[in-house]
Amino acid sequence: AELQDLPREVFAVDPTNMCQMPSTEVLYRCRKCRRSLFRSSSILSHVEGDGPTAFIHKRITESTQLSGGGPDKCTSYFIEPVQWMEPALLGVMEGQLLCPKCTSKLGSFSWRGEQCSCGRWVTPAFQIHKSRVDEVRTLPVGNLLTANT
Numbered sequence: 001a002e003l004q005d006l007p008r009e010v011f012a013v014d015p016t017n018m019c020q021m022p023s024t025e026v027l028y029r030c031r032k033c034r035r036s037l038f039r040s041s042s043i044l045s046h047v048e049g050d051g052p053t054a055f056i057h058k059r060i061t062e063s064t065q066l067s068g069g070g071p072d073k074c075t076s077y078f079i080e081p082v083q084w085m086e087p088a089l090l091g092v093m094e095g096q097l098l099c100p101k102c103t104s105k106l107g108s109f110s111w112r113g114e115q116c117s118c119g120r121w122v123t124p125a126f127q128i129h130k131s132r133v134d135e136v137r138t139l140p141v142g143n144l145l146t147a148n149t
Contacts, residue, residue: 012042014083027136033102042079049119073118076127106132
């Protein structure tokens, strides 16, 4: 089933089209050009899989654990599709997700689903690599928003 066009409701609002953002939300921006890409509310949580233990033939040592994340085994965010992705999604089952501004590779998508680094299969998958985006917590100060990185 080729997807020729998708209903508007499928897409989350592009954060660049929003004037005000709830202060509780975290904004994710392209690490390279700083374009706002999606909000924390667009992240779809999934039950963590067994991860590398699913492939037990290679024993995991502490050194191979991802640094910084602690128990966080997932190296990607799986998000709902955002408006800027639409041109990439039409008529294709899977492909790369590129920054709409600087076209650096952010991740990939597949309507059939993709496997997270934790071992969990996510369908459909709009996967953004955590290493390609920066997390920005915004603090409302009067009418000014100050980015806190």
